[in-house]
Amino acid sequence: MKIKKYSLSLFICFFCCLTSVHAARKIPFPVAVDGxxxxxxxxxxxxxxxxxxxxxxxxxxxxxxxxxxxxxxxxxxxxxxxxxxxxxxxxxxxxxxxxxxxxxxxxxxxxxxxxxxxxxxxxxxxxxxxxxxxxxxxxxxxxxxxxxxxxxxxxxxxxxxxxxxxxxxxxxxxxxxxxxxxxxxxxxxERKRTEAIDLLLTGCLLMGGMFFLGLYLLGNRDKAILLFSLYSIVYSYRIFGIDSYVLHSIFPGMNWQITTRLEYISLFLGIGLFGWYTRHLYPEDINKKIVYTICLLCLIFSLLVLVLTPFYFSQLLNPFLVVMLFCLVYVPYVYSVAFVRERPGAIYTLMSSFALMPVFAITLLNYWGIIPQFQLLSFICYVSFFFLQSLILSNRVSFTLKKAKIEAEQGLVTKSEFLSTMSHEIRTPLNAVIGMSHLLLKNNPRKDQVEQLDVMLFSANNLLSIVNDILDYNKIEAGKITFERIAMDVAAIARNIVSGLQTSAQDKGIDLYIKVDDALTSKLLGDPTRLTQVISNLVHNAIKFTQDGYVEVGIEVRSQTDTEVILTILVKDTGIGISEEKQKVIFERFTQADSSTSRGFGGTGLGLAISKRILELQDSDLCLESEEHKGSVFYFTQTFEKTLNLHEHLNINQSPEEDKPLTGIHILLVEDNLMNVIVAQKYLEKWGATIDVAFNGLEALNKLDIHKHKLVLIDLHMPVMDGYEATQKMREKGFTIPIVALTANLPEEIAARVKEVGMDDFILKPFLPDELYRKVIHYVFTKQ
Structure with a gap:
């Protein structure tokens, strides 16, 4: 009620100011006397x-x-x-x-x-x-x-x-x-100034209206924007189509019946559109029944203009002035309520209402013959009003974009959480499949069983590769990928990849070989995991798209100094090749040269996209030379810092399977998945260890014997008590026994917390036998 009284008082004060100004400006001109x-x-x-x-x-x-x-x-x-x-x-x-x-x-x-x-x-x-x-x-x-x-x-x-x-x-x-x-x-x-002001203001309204109409049609489907654009376009006719009738001077001879109807319709529809616009601008602060009534009246008045003759519809103006006067008070009231309730952009709407009130007041008082037109003041008020309304809608669009950005960011978080959960849930059963396959292959299976196990292991590794591709691309997009900088043997990495994929090449009847430049004699600093990923993707793709011929992996030394070397690593094939128009799109995610449903090759289409992004993040680029039906060459050139000479390094033999180095060692295995328990237990017992099993963190606390157990292998996600809480309680009790996590989570997701609760290390599922062996040997014999 206070706001309403304030708005009414403001209008009365403005009216008094206008009449005072008019009285002050009034000059006593001579008037006619007796004709x-x-x-x-x-x-x-x-x-x-x-x-x-x-x-x-x-x-x-x-x-x-x-x-x-x-x-x-x-x-x-x-x-x-x-x-x-x-x-x-x-x-x-x-x-x-x-x-x-x-x-x-x-x-x-x-x-x-x-x-x-x-x-x-x-x-x-x-x-x-x-x-x-x-x-x-x-x-x-x-x-x-x-x-x-x-x-x-x-x-x-x-x-x-x-x-x-x-x-x-x-x-x-x-x-x-x-x-x-x-x-x-x-x-x-004076006439030219009048015409210039009217035309300028008309142009502003039309351009503003068309701009917001385009904004609505091309994406932002906010009805408030649409209604304001329509209001601007409709109301622009009132600026140059009435009063000074600039339109009639520009286009003389226009049909009076049409222009007169447009004059009245633009007023009636304009007020209705503005009321409907306000309803969509602040739906929670406006009385919908009042707005519906105003809009209905405006619509009825407009329809009457269409069906009645000028004699009758011109008499509608006086009753409609009641509607205008009501709007003149009610709209600022609504904006004031929105401002008090801190609605977005409400400060601009309130200011715009104070700019609009003088316009309508001048129009009404001039119509009644109380004051002159005050065209310049009306122009300033109009421009201020539409400028402030533009700020409102700009603020509204900005608010919508910020909201969409927040929702998108929340969506990315949700996606990352989903992918993390998916990773954990898929890797956990894969750990059992891959682990049991390795165990069976080491137990002297028959020849036919070896073939079956190889197929099962290949399929499991293929599924794991697909999961890793999806997760890797998600990490790259989120900017969470990090690179190690450790000593690596680039030639050995390439040879291992060629050796590992040799069976796939032989199955297709093609040759797979490697050529290493003799000038490469040093180990290099870099990320062996990412380098392996890039070369593996390229070789795997080459084998997949080559029906006959060969695939060659090459490492060439472009130049080198005492401290660094520039290498070009290439993968050449005699496969199907890639047409020139397709070469630009194959590096996009989920894309292959043949993207039809009848394509003859599988895959997610992420391998090349991931490889390209990994190289770009290391200031390199994945290049392609290809001719359709003749083959392709994928290559990249990268600068590496040198470390020691290759021949200065010892070849350390890892985990001879015949030995039992863990004989007499007691290990506490904490895992709630029975299949993962069986896999880990089989490996550890094969190496001579004695295993005690707990199925949750609370049970592990009760079973742990620091005088007997030399190592704790613990899963992170378990019922009753998870691995984090169990480890924290062990450390609080002063236990210094090595604790290594077994997890299907990604390293960057758990590394910080693992360190925080006091764990020594972690092993990712599905784990390879050699990796499990190295970590266990390390923490059993070097960390005691």
Whole structure:
């Protein structure tokens, strides 16, 4: 209620200010007395309205030289005969006045705006202006409104002014606006300024409306934006299509019936669209019933304009002013409520309402004849209003984009969490499949069983590779990938890859071999895991797309110094090749050269995309040379820092399977998945260890014997008590026994917390026998 009173008080104060300004600016010009205006003492520094007591002849069209049939009646010009309640709306009349001029040297001009609804203007017996077609009957009458500027001949000392006005269309008859007499230069300049302001403002509204309409159509489906754009476009007609009627001056002869309907419809629809816009802008702060009522009334008024004649629909303006006055108070009230409730952009809407209130107030008060038009002030208020409304919608779009960004980021977090969970859930059973396959292969199976186990192991590793590809690409996109910088033997890595994929090549009947430059004699610093991933992807792709011929892996030394070497690593094949138009897209994710459903090759289409991104993050680039049906060469050039000479390193033999180095060693295995227990237990017992099993963290705390157990292998995710909490409690009790996590999570997801709770290391599932062996030997014999 306080806000409503505040808005009403503000409007009253503004009204008082306007009337005060008008009173201050009002200059006492000479007026007509008994049909004569004496301007002989005027300098015309200011233009003078030709107001006062004119002679009025009802139902007479008096031409120059004619005598009036009836005696003229003195009326206060400008005079709407319908306002006097003495005359009907339809009819014709003549206004007459004599103007006495000083002897002047500067040219004078008379400015004449529209009359209801057609007129002829005679000065000193000459027809000087014509608007529409003046007639004594409706059949020959043609209405039209257009501004006219009439130059006054030099050297004359008086003007005999006769103005004939005819109306058979509008609900008002006569003339509402004054004739203005002044210096030609001044009158002309005032008109040009009026037209310029109207055209500039119209252009602003149209361009703003089209911009927001485009914004809505091209993506942001916010109804508030659509409604404001429609409001701007509709209301722009009121700027240059009424009052000064600039549109009629630009396009003379326009159909009066159409333009008059547009004049009223633009007002009724404009108010309705703005109300509906406000409803969508702040739906929680507005009374929907009030808005629905306003919009319904506006729609009804607009429809009546379409079906009724001008005589009837022009009478709708006065009742509609009640709706406008209500909106003039209610809209700022809504914006004030939104501001108090801290709605987005509410400060701009509140400011815009204070800019809009003067516009409507000026329009209404000018319509009632209380104040002049104040065109410049109206222009400033209009521009301020639309600028602030643009800020509101820009803020709204920005808020929507920020919200979408937050939702997208939350979606990425959800996706990462899902992929992490998926990784854990898939890797856990894969650990059992791969582990048991390795165990069976080491137990002297029959030849046919070896083939079956190889197929099973290959399929499991293939599934693991697909999972790793998806997770790797997710990490790369999220910017979470990191690179190690440790000593690696690039030639040995390539040889191991070739050796590991030799069976796949032989199955397809193709040759797979490697060529290493003899100049490569040093170990290099880099990330062996990522290098292995890149070369493996390239070799695997080459084998997959080669039906006959060969696949060659090459390592060439481009140049080297004492501290670094530049290598080109290439994978060449004699496969199907890649057409030139496809070469640009195969590095995109989920893309292959043949992307149809009938393609003859499998895969996720992530391998090349991952390899390319890994190399780009290391300042290298994956290149391609290919010819269709002849083969392809994928290669990259990378700079590596040298470490020790290859021949200075010892070849350490890892885990001879025949030995049992863990004999007499007790290990506590904490794992809730029975299959993973069996796999790990089989390996450890094969190496001589004695295993105690706990199925959750709480059971592990009860079973742990620091005098017996030399190592704890613990899963991170278990019921009752997980591995993190169990490890933390062990460390709180002062236990220093090595604890190694067994996890299907990704390293970057658990590394920090593993260290935080006091674990010594972790092994990723599915683990390879050699990796498990090295870690166990290390922590059993070197960390005691």
């Amino acid at each position: 004569v205006i004496d301007l002989r003492g005027q300098s015309f520094v200011n233009s003078i309205p030709l107001n006062g007591a004119w002679f009025f002849y009802w139902n007479e069209l008096i031409n120059p030289g004619d005598s009036a049939i009836h005696a003229g009646k003195l009326v206060d010009f400008p005079f709407l005969w319908t306002d006097s309640n003495q005359y009907p709306a339809f009819g014709y009349a003549t206004y007459r006045v004599k103007v006495l001029l000083p002897r002047h040297t500067e040219p004078l001009r008379i400015g004449l705006k529209e009359a209801y609804c057609a007129y002829k203007l005679f000065i000193n017996g000459k027809l000087v202006a014509l608007n529409g077609k003046v007639s004594t009957d409706k059949a020959n009458f043609v209405p039209y409104w257009e501004y006219k500027g009439i130059d006054v001949e030099n050297g004359i000392d008086s003007l005999d002014v006769i103005l004939q006005v005819t109306n058979f269309a509008h609900s008002k008859g006569g003339i509402k606006k004054s004739l203005i007499l002044g210096l030609k230069e001044t009158i002309s300049l």
